[in-house]
Amino acid sequence: xxxxxxxxxxxxxxxxxxxxxxxxxxxxxxxxxxxxxxxxxxxxxxxxxxxxxxxxxxxxxxxxxxxxxxxxxxxxxxxxxxxxxxxxxxxxxxxxxxxxxxxxxxxxxxxxxxxxxxxxxxxxxxxxxxxxxxxxxxxxxxxxxxxxxxxxxxxxxxxxxxxxxxxxxxxxxxxxxxxxxxxxxxxxxxxxxxxxxxxxxxxxxxxxxxxxxxxxxxxxxxxxxxxxxxxxxxxxxxxxxxxxxxxxxxxxxxxxxxxxxxxxxxxxxxxxxxxxxxxxxxxxxxxxxxxxxxxxxxxxxx
Numbered sequence: 001x002x003x004x005x006x007x008x009x010x011x012x013x014x015x016x017x018x019x020x021x022x023x024x025x026x027x028x029x030x031x032x033x034x035x036x037x038x039x040x041x042x043x044x045x046x047x048x049x050x051x052x053x054x055x056x057x058x059x060x061x062x063x064x065x066x067x068x069x070x071x072x073x074x075x076x077x078x079x080x081x082x083x084x085x086x087x088x089x090x091x092x093x094x095x096x097x098x099x100x101x102x103x104x105x106x107x108x109x110x111x112x113x114x115x116x117x118x119x120x121x122x123x124x125x126x127x128x129x130x131x132x133x134x135x136x137x138x139x140x141x142x143x144x145x146x147x148x149x150x151x152x153x154x155x156x157x158x159x160x161x162x163x164x165x166x167x168x169x170x171x172x173x174x175x176x177x178x179x180x181x182x183x184x185x186x187x188x189x190x191x192x193x194x195x196x197x198x199x200x201x202x203x204x205x206x207x208x209x210x211x212x213x214x215x216x217x218x219x220x221x222x223x224x225x226x227x228x229x230x231x232x233x234x235x236x237x238x239x240x241x242x243x244x245x246x247x248x249x250x251x252x253x254x255x256x257x258x259x260x261x262x263x264x265x266x267x268x269x270x271x272x273x274x275x276x277x278x279x280x281x282x283x284x285x286x287x288x289x290x291x292x293x294x295x296x297x298x299x300x301x302x
Contacts, residue, residue: 057184057188057189057289057290057291073302074114074141074190074287074290074292074294074302075114075115075286075302076112076113076114076115076141076190076294076300076301076302077112077113077114077115077118077301077302078110078111078112078298078301079111079112079113079118079121079137079140080110080111081301082115082118082119082121082122083118083121083122083125085125085129085134086111086121086122086125086134086135086136086137087134087135087136087137087198087202088109088110088111088136088137089136089137089138089205089227090106090109090110090111090137090138090139090140090296091138091139091236091237092106092139092142092146093106093107093108093109093110093296094109094208095208095210096208096225097162097166097237098162098165098166098167098237098239099149099150099153099159099162100159100161100162100210103146103149103150104143104145104146104148104149105142105143105144105145105146105149105293105295105296106143106146106295106296107295107296107297108296108297108298110296110297110298111137111139111140111141111193112140112141112190112296112300112301113140113141113190113191113193114141114190114191114282114285114286114287116191116282116284116285116286117190117191117192117193117282117285120268120269120270120282121135121137121193121268123268123269124264124265124267124268124270127264127267127268128197128264129200131260131264132199132200133197133198133199133200133230133260134197134198134200134202135195135196135197135198136195136196136197136198136228136229137193137194137195138194138195138196138236138237138278139187139193139194140187140190140192140193140194141187141188141190141292141294141296142185142187142188142296143188143292143293143294143295143296144183144184144185144188144291144292144293145293145295146185147183147184147185147187147188148183150181150183151176151181151182151183154172154175154176154181159172160172162214164214164215164216165214165215165216165217165225165235166217166235166237166238166239167180167238167239167240168216168217168218168240169218169240170239170240175239178239179275180239184291185291186281188291188292188293189285189287189288189290189291189292190285190286190287190292191281191282191285191286191287192279192280192281192282192285193270193279193280194236194237194276194278194279194280195261195265195278195280196227196229196230196232196236196261196278197229197230197257197260197261197264198228198229198230199230202228203228204228205226205227205228206225206226206227206228208225217234217235217236217237217238217240218234218238218240218242230257231251231253231254231257232250232254232257232258232261232277232278233247233250233251233254233255233257233258233277234250234277236278237278243275243276243277243278244274244275244276244277245258245262245272245273245274245275245276245277246258246274258277261277262277265280269282269283269284270282270283271283
């Protein structure tokens with residue numbers, strides 16, 4: 001008999017999530033982190049150390065019943081092996097993120113994706129370079145344990161050292177209820193990326209130093225952390241309405257940059273998320289109903 005997905009500590013995953021959190025797996029996404037519908041159970045299988053949920057990780061639209069048989073493997077590749085031109089800044093493998101430490105499951109600062117998603121992203125990079133810009137990815141495949149880590153952190157009092165930078169206008173205790181955090185995540189299916197644009201030739205990326213003064217992700221670009229991204233109106237992973245893709249409260253330059261990113265990604269076969277300008281899922285993803293829990297390390301690539 002199938003059992004609900006359980007965390008490493010053996011407790012059942014029963015975190016609530018609002019409708020707004022269904023597109024991201026962490027900060028809100030219908031692809032992000034939808035919860036199983038009432039009466040549905042998550043099927044669990046283990047394949048070569050891969051914990052996967054064969055049901056309950058998909059999008060909200062109706063789908064044929066999933067087979068309980070487990071896949072042989074996700075077929076992940078390292079993006080750098082497919083296209084070395086794409087820049088990377090894998091924040092969850094570092095302390096420069098909204099939690100303030102390396103996230104569980106991120107053993108290397110590596111972008112893993114399904115081969116199909118990596119090939120599609122290479123096509124987007126061709127188009128971006130033709131326009132004088134490059135893609136830069138912040139996050140790619142995300143293990144289920146990382147999403148669990150986010151939610152466990154959200155339930156702990158305190159531990160909000162990065163609030164001033166990433167959620168300056170939202171209380172930590174409200175992040176789940178407001179839809180900024182949830183589970184499961186589209187990223188755990190291996191075909192979703194968090195991405196931005198960088199002018200070419202790429203400016204040098206500033207190094208984050210733990211303990212440095214924090215500036216709100218909603219502040220004007222010259223005041224924010226010196227990300228070498230073009231101006232998108234907010235920093236990455238900014239839990240604020242200003243991050244909504246079509247926000248009219250950001251300046252004209254940021255609106256145009258968001259429009260260009262969305263156009264490039266859409267033309268390349270990806271679908272955006274209206275609450276996060278950086279979040280895109282491959283439309284024709286190979287594992288629409290399956291979440292994986294392999295660690296982010298080169299050994300997880302086929």
